[in-house]
Amino acid sequence: MFNVSKQCLTNKRSNAYKLSEINTQTLHSILESRFIAEGVYSLNTLYVYGVAESYLITPSFDKYSYEYMDIECGSVSDSPVNVIQLKLKQSSMFPLDTLNCSDLLSNLSNFTQSPFICQVLFTKKKGNWRENQIQMYETYLKGVDDPESSKLFRKLQTGVVGVLNKIGGFSSKSPIAEVEEKILRPNYIVEIRFGLFLEGFQQEFSSFLTKITKNSSLFNHFEPILMNTLEGNQLMSTNSLSSDNQNQLLSDQELFALLLNNPLTDVVNVKPPIAVANPTIQSSLSSFLSVMPKTDASESPMDSTIPTQINKVFKRVGITKFSLKVVESFQGSSLHKTQFEIPSTILYSQFTKKMKDIQSALGSESVGIEMGSKPDTVDVFTPLQNRGTLLxxxxxxxxxxxxxxxxxxxxxxxxxxxxxxxxxxxxxxxxxxxxxxxxxxxxxxxxxxxxxxxxxxxxxxxxxxxxxxxxxxxxxxxxxxxxxxxxxxxxxxxxxxxxxxxxxxxxxxxxxxxxxxxxxxxxxxxxxxxxxxxxxxxxxxxxxxxxxxxxxxxxxxxxxxxxxxxxxxxxxxxxxxxxxxxxxxxxxxxxxxxxxxxxxxxxxxxxxxxxxxxxxxxxxxxxxxxxxxxxxxxxxxxxxxxxxxxxxxxxxxxxxxxFKGVESAEVLLEENQPVAPLDRLKSLIANGGIKPIAEIQKEMGIGINLVSDLMKSLVEEGFLGREGRKYIVVATEDELKNWRGQDEKRLDHECMGTGLG
Structure with a gap:
């Protein structure tokens, strides 16, 4: 397992393996490892004037058949003097190009001005990351260009866009199929950094990186960032993922297209744990909302005459001789709420006692009066003549x-x-x-x-x-x-x-x-x-x-x-x-x-x-x-x-x-084994004695004729007898005890687990 701290994400112990090359098979074997989400994996390549030497760092519990290297984390003896990392310019929700390959690991050999080491670190993202990505995508569709990964900041962004929408400044955006595909695929926390061993080449190397990653640019792109040398060396020497990059995610397709010369074109059958507002869908992650109508966000004009009308009614029915102060008003789809301040001379009960009179004066039985949310206030609800639509x-x-x-x-x-x-x-x-x-x-x-x-x-x-x-x-x-x-x-x-x-x-x-x-x-x-x-x-x-x-x-x-x-x-x-x-x-x-x-x-x-x-x-x-x-x-x-x-x-x-093609939960219901009516009747009689047929019929939920037939069958069996026009119990005490026991067993089964409720 890896350690998580405020500084980095790193393995407790690691293995190092020498690689003859990093190819499609190598990357496949790592991404398909059953431990890929349990530790940090690092592809390290040392470039010395056009000659490349590669090795793989894995968690200690993941073994490979490559040549084992007996060095700590596969590190090199000298520390780089400049550390540069590639960072996504926009939110990692936006994808890179997965069809045009950058072949980064091969093209790096063309930089010969200084020896350097390249580290590509990754681990599979766990938890409810898709939920957050979906919510970011929803925020984007509402008009936010680059949604924040923080829910709090996204809420602020959505609020600002909502205000601008009202004044016509922003509009919703069209769905992006590539974004939806990325969210549905496996995603990995990825950090790519380079350590140069000679001073004075960082600017030239940064320009070189921008050029060779150009093919990856689509809705997102990488930009080189110069790191703090001390921090960079510490991370590189321990093959650790920086906490700053926990939200930098690349899909399996993006990794292949960026690092190698072969795009990943297979269709991965992912069952994403989509939560909250969106089902897993094939056609569009812009979700169900896009197929539903909605009303204009602008509010309908408030009817300012309603508080005045209510005050006139209060005077008319004798609650007050002067107009009450209006604290606030709210107009919904079907009702208008007016909150009045009640002076100390008026009691709330005076309103409730005059309810029918108030309703009559306002011409509607639907008028309601409640205690207000603030001290010494009363809320009056009146129906709108022209009700609005709430979608x-x-x-x-x-x-x-x-x-x-x-x-x-x-x-x-x-x-x-x-x-x-x-x-x-x-x-x-x-x-x-x-x-x-x-x-x-x-x-x-x-x-x-x-x-x-x-x-x-x-x-x-x-x-x-x-x-x-x-x-x-x-x-x-x-x-x-x-x-x-x-x-x-x-x-x-x-x-x-x-x-x-x-x-x-x-x-x-x-x-x-x-x-x-x-x-x-x-x-x-x-x-x-x-x-x-x-x-x-x-x-x-x-x-x-x-x-x-x-x-x-x-x-x-x-x-x-x-x-x-x-x-x-x-x-x-x-x-x-x-x-x-x-x-x-x-x-x-x-x-x-x-x-x-x-x-x-x-x-x-x-x-x-x-x-x-x-x-x-x-x-x-x-x-x-x-x-x-x-x-x-x-x-x-x-x-x-x-x-x-x-x-x-x-x-x-x-x-x-x-929802087509979406896997859903399955529950295999077991058939309830019904108790035979005759046995149920025996149990009822054994526990409660003989009751009137109408009462038995109601308790068993069957017809009176069927109850009569069952009683006759019990007489024929010798469980009951006849004494004139009445039924009597003739079964032995042992028989009755047995049927009581059967009922107790049934009840025990029915009540099993009540202590867990």
Whole structure:
């Protein structure tokens, strides 16, 4: 292994080998070494007036069949008097020419004014470097010419470009295929430096380097830089990579074209761990954003008359005799927020008591009043007469979402908060999610964009989706995404899937227990090369499924109680939140809810246990109750993908095309072994005695006629008997004990691993 310090990256111990020449085979053998990411490799060539002598320095644990050299690091006895290094002029995201070769190592022999040594040091880049490169590329596409490698500085660059965009100074840039190809290939930290042994030739040698590397210039190029002699000698004598060059990356193609006379033309099958905002794509890394419409960044004009109207209403309903001071205003896509300062003579309760009067005076039940974010203030929300459009792309491109997704495993977009700014959530942190809303409320659009958020922001190898679609139309657009393993429209298959997911949950708990991990996050941190993928199940209309298969509630409850730690999450939507569908047990296990417009106030009470103090507008106007949320109700406007419904199919198809050839995670679900109805009935009777047939029917989730037939079968078996019109238990105590034991074993299996939750 190598040592990392503030000064350099170097091997603890090294081997040195003499090379007859450095050719394609030599470079291939080094780059394909299984240790290439575990140490520093150095190709050293000593040039003495046209004669070259080459040797290879490797980590001590990587052996080669070349002639071994018994010298420390393959160093030379004399120290160079001048040290020059080649540095990329622009960010290493921008590629060199990979088709026209510079043949650097051979052409260096043409410099005969002074003896010198050339060192080419490299190690394969590890970690999430592609994520950073992709984000830099995104910043470039937004109009930044040379994005910084630092996320903080990129954010500043993006902010400046955003301001200039508003005044027409900058424009977005076109995708560059060569950049995308470089990001998808293996990349190496590379440092190239030269030590001259005679004084006075550094300027001439620098000009010589510029000339022989000219063929490499494309979107980037090298420039010679004179190093501090003491530092340069220290690095050269130890064959160490400078910490200053940790972000100087070259692809395998660039290395071949720069050093040798043979370009690397083979297609390397790389499975890049693309994270956050971009899937691994074949057609374009400019990503999904380019196929989505977006609105003009300029804000719509603020309606300055609204605060005046509200002050008139306050006077009219008797809250105040004078106009309240306006602290601030915000106008979103559907609501206008005005924050007023409350004098000490007025209480907040006076506003809430007059709510209906205020709504009536302003002509809308959708007017809302909340405590302000500052002391002694109140926020008033009024619906806009001409609602604006909030597009999905605008939210995804926001700096807020970029920051949020960098810290989230399963990020998704909720919408624009009525108080200003955007609201997001991480499904991994929420456990599970309930989405409710009547027809036309925006519920289905919201669920689709939550799914799309996950597809486009979670690495394909870390996400598996199962979609249950009773209506057979809502999720058809997702057919073809590699992460979507199945879209189930048959309710019998849906019930079986949920049962199998429960089995998968138990299997995962067993894996976590064996690895001494409490949850999927710690497991994946310990096993970065064999991560356990997140598994998300989305049910479009839970009421339809529950009405036909009442026992699915048992599966939902079990998953709701403990599936989160195993990386399994539920998104359940319904447009009929009746008490028999959204039972207390279901709500207790799905505590986070997005609620859109419902038909009656009773429906809101079923969802939240109380009514919402304003009427939602429909078309994406919703309230969020999220675990850990400070406010009781966070009102928001959800985005839409496009205003043109006909354009939706095109967008989804282009996104699916981008995912073609992308490898995704696989989860092999084991079949849940169902308990035979007769055996289950015996277990129920052994544990709880004989109950009324209607109660047994409800508990087993089967028809009354079938229950009657099963009871008759138990009589025929001698497990039950008849006493007049009643059933009685005639089974022996040993038989009953056995069936109680069977049930206990079943429960033990179901509850396995709860200590890890």
């Amino acid at each position: 999905f792309r605008n939210v995804l491109e926001s700096a807020e979402f970029e920051e949020f997704k960098s810290k989230s495993e399963l990020p998704f977009v909720i919408g624009e908060k009525a108080t200003g700014g955007y609201q997001f959530a991480c499904l991994a942190a929420l456990r599970h999610l309930m989405v409710t809303g009547a027809t036309g409320s925006g519920k289905s659009v919201s669920v689709n964009l939550i799914i799309l958020s996950l597809l486009l922001n979670v690495p394909p190898e870390e996400l598996v989706l199962y979609l249950i679609d009773p209506k057979m139309v809502e999720f058809s657009l997702f057919d073809g995404f590699p992460q979507v393993k199945e879209i189930i429209t048959d309710m019998d298959e849906a019930e079986s899937l949920l049962a199998n997911i429960v089995v998968e949950m138990e299997k995962r708990y067993s894996t976590l227990s064996s690895a001494s991990c409490k949850n999927i996050k710690t497991y994946n941190e310990k096993n970065p090369d064999s991560k356990m993928p997140y598994l998300v199940v989305v049910i479009d209309e839970y009421a339809d499924l529950q009405m036909t298969h009442s026992n699915v509630e048992d599966h939902i409850v079990r998953l709701g109680q403990k599936a989160r730690a195993a990386g399994i999450h539920l998104i359940i939507s319904t447009q009929r939140p009746s008490v028999d569908i959204m039972t207390g047990v279901i709500k207790a296990n799905l505590p986070s809810t997005l609620c859109y417009r419902l038909k009656t106030s009773a429906d809101y009470k079923t969802v939240f246990g109380k009514t919402v103090p304003f009427a939602l507008l429909g078309r994406g106007d919703g309230v969020a109750v999220i675990e850990g949320q400070i406010k009781e109700f966070e009102r928001f406007q959800s985005p839409i993908l496009t205003e043109d419904e006909k354009d939706e199919d095109r967008i989804y198809q282009e996104l699916k095309n981008m």
